[in-house]
Amino acid sequence: MKIHQISVFLENRPGRLAGLCQTLAEAGVNLSTLTLAETGGFGLLRLITAEPDKTKEVIERAGYAATTTEVVALQVPDRPGGLASVLRVLEPHGLSVEYMYAFAMRKGGDAVMVFRFDNMDRALTVLQAAGINVFKPVELFGA
Amino acid sequence: MIRNLWNDLNGTFFPESALDYMPVDRLREVQLQRLKAVTALVYDHVPLIRERMTAKGVQAADVRRLEDVRLLPFTSKLDLRDTYPYGLFAVPMSEVVRLHASSGTTGKPIVVGYTTEDMEVWRQVIMRTLYAAGYGRGDVVQNMFGYGLFTGGLGLHGGLEAMGATVIPMSGGHSERQILVMKDFGVTAVCCTPSYFVHLLEVAGRLGVDFKRDLKVRRGVFGAEPWTEQMRQYIEITSGIKAYDIYGLSEIVGPGVASECLCQSGLHVFEDHFLIEIVDPANLAPVPDGVEGELVITTLSKQAIPLIRYRTRDLTAIETRPCACGRTLRRIRRISRRSDDMFIIRGVNVYPSQIETALLKTEANLPHYQIVLTRRSGLDQMEVRVEVTGEMLRDRLSEMEDLQQRLAHSIEQITGLHTEVTLVQPGTIPRSEGKAQRLLDKRNEGK
Numbered sequence: 017m018k019i020h021q022i023s024v025f026l027e028n029r030p031g032r033l034a035g036l037c038q039t040l041a042e043a044g045v046n047l048s049t050l051t052l053a054e055t056g057g058f059g060l061l062r063l064i065t066a067e068p069d070k071t072k073e074v075i076e077r078a079g080y081a082a083t084t085t086e087v088v089a090l091q092v093p094d095r096p097g098g099l100a101s102v103l104r105v106l107e108p109h110g111l112s113v114e115y116m117y118a119f120a121m122r123k124g125g126d127a128v129m130v131f132r133f134d135n136m137d138r139a140l141t142v143l144q145a146a147g148i149n150v151f152k153p154v155e156l157f158g159a
Numbered sequence: 160m161i162r163n164l165w166n167d168l169n170g171t172f173f174p175e176s177a178l179d180y181m182p183v184d185r186l187r188e189v190q191l192q193r194l195k196a197v198t199a200l201v202y203d204h205v206p207l208i209r210e211r212m213t214a215k216g217v218q219a220a221d222v223r224r225l226e227d228v229r230l231l232p233f234t235s236k237l238d239l240r241d242t243y244p245y246g247l248f249a250v251p252m253s254e255v256v257r258l259h260a261s262s263g264t265t266g267k268p269i270v271v272g273y274t275t276e277d278m279e280v281w282r283q284v285i286m287r288t289l290y291a292a293g294y295g296r297g298d299v300v301q302n303m304f305g306y307g308l309f310t311g312g313l314g315l316h317g318g319l320e321a322m323g324a325t326v327i328p329m330s331g332g333h334s335e336r337q338i339l340v341m342k343d344f345g346v347t348a349v350c351c352t353p354s355y356f357v358h359l360l361e362v363a364g365r366l367g368v369d370f371k372r373d374l375k376v377r378r379g380v381f382g383a384e385p386w387t388e389q390m391r392q393y394i395e396i397t398s399g400i401k402a403y404d405i406y407g408l409s410e411i412v413g414p415g416v417a418s419e420c421l422c423q424s425g426l427h428v429f430e431d432h433f434l435i436e437i438v439d440p441a442n443l444a445p446v447p448d449g450v451e452g453e454l455v456i457t458t459l460s461k462q463a464i465p466l467i468r469y470r471t472r473d474l475t476a477i478e479t480r481p482c483a484c485g486r487t488l489r490r491i492r493r494i495s496r497r498s499d500d501m502f503i504i505r506g507v508n509v510y511p512s513q514i515e516t517a518l519l520k521t522e523a524n525l526p527h528y529q530i531v532l533t534r535r536s537g538l539d540q541m542e543v544r545v546e547v548t549g550e551m552l553r554d555r556l557s558e559m560e561d562l563q564q565r566l567a568h569s570i571e572q573i574t575g576l577h578t579e580v581t582l583v584q585p586g587t588i589p590r591s592e593g594k595a596q597r598l599l600d601k602r603n604e605g606k
Contacts (some may be wrong), residue, residue, distance in 0.1 A: 085554040
């Protein structure tokens with residue numbers, strides 16, 4: 017089950033990130049998790065919220081450029097080698113991770129991580145076949 | 160010929176437009192007669208021009224043929240500045256019923272005046288401009304040119320009202336409200352600068368308003384700044400309207416000097432009021448029709464501030480083929496650059512329109528941009544700031560860096576200059592409600 021991540025274009029300048037967070041706060045959007053990828057002059061802030069459509073609308077109305085990307089949230093065993101055990105499933109299929117980051121919350125004592133693969137559909141099939149728990153939005157955010 | 164006097168769009172006869180189809184011989188006669196009159200007017204009433212004519216050994220009576228305009232001295236923006244505010248006025252202030260001023264980018268503005276008769280001529284040429292673009296009674300027109308000292312807003316307003324269209328005097332700015340009015344008031348036609356319209360398309364998109372589906376706007380006249388054919392295509396495809404180019408400058412009259420007809424292939428000059436010449440800006444010698452040069456205009460009917468051989472700094476060429484619309488008024492090519500706008504960087508001449516063309520080669524939707532010139536260690540640098548839109552945004556940094564490089568490469572191909580492209584957030588480049596400030600020259604700031 018894929019979930020929708022919102023990516024926002026931010027310039028690498030003081031106050032840009034704070035400004036966006038303020039916008040989200042004012043609209044009552046709660047961030048489940050986020051990560052910032054940056055290069056010399058600009059960055060991409062990737063966010064997961066319970067209501068991606070609303071989040072995107074709020075962000076765009078405030079004048080930011082935003083786009084939606086499909087990602088998956090996986091259950092990753094919280095022990096040494098936990099992440100490796102998930103990644104090993106993908107290796108024989110030639111699938112690679114474009115990026116990943118962690119959720120602040122845990123599920124059943126395990127970590128929850130967000131993944132973006134080069135081929136999302138194939139990755140999902142492979143992961144599910146290997147019995148790795150792919151979270152549904154309702155499990156992450158409630159009903 | 161007679162059929163042409165009827166507006167093809169709504170079958171109405173516009174007597175004002177009849178002058179657009181005057182037989183050429185008759186048109187030249189009118190021009191000559193008026194040229195003689197205006198030469199006498201400035202000679203008698205404008206000391207600066209009389210001095211210059213005297214210095215050249217020319218008298219008003221020496222103008223016998225239209226070509227004799229070349230005997231007369233040029234006038235420039237500098238002359239208007241030097242004689243600020245009223246030095247080139249040819250009538251007493253008691254005859255002047257309207258003043259406008261042009262925002263000088265440096266120093267003092269220039270002031271222009273209109274007599275009652277000038278105002279009537281202005282309304283006439285604006286009506287002819289609008290009829291040529293298919294406007295008529297029954298149109299609900301949102302005029303977003305700035306009202307005030309700028310000639311754009313009130314100039315178009317006068318013509319629109321005189322032709323019986325419904326005018327909404329919005330002026331520029333308050334973009335969300337502009338879209339609201341456009342929708343709720345059932346606006347059928349608009350007037351503004353092309354860059355402001357592109358900005359409105361952006362705002363409409365953000366508000367979830369679909370130009371084609373939700374609005375009744377079908378046509379627009381755009382002017383007051385140079386724009387490219389690619390930008391027209393972008394506007395027409397994105398909004399579904401027909402976009403017509405209009406040309407004018409405050410010094411001459413404001414809008415209403417030249418305009419496109421439905422054929423959209425060059426701008427017909429209202430030659431019965433404006434005598435045009437194209438000269439080589441370097442030596443001021445006349446260039447043949449079809450060759451690009453600087454547009455020089457002599458006002459043939461202006462009373463308050465008649466100008467002889469005014470150097471517009473706008474670069475264009477006279478179209479040689481007749482227009483399919485049947486108008487006998489000659490056409491000038493779309494003005495996509497001004498000699499004033501040109502900047503020289505590391506010895507290379509660059510026009511902002513080249514940057515626009517380069518950006519449109521890479522991005523179908525013209526992003527908002529600004530050219531910033533700086534000097535580092537004595538060497539000129541050109542940076543182009545480009546606002547990232549939702550459509551341009553990709554979730555991968557590598558793709559964004561790739562976009563940055565493609566834009567820089569495209570600019571380098573067209574200008575031959577290595578350029579730094581900076582991607583910036585939407586809305587961070589200042590929007591002007593009138594003319595777009597595409598160029599920020601910081602080379603002489605600081606060291």
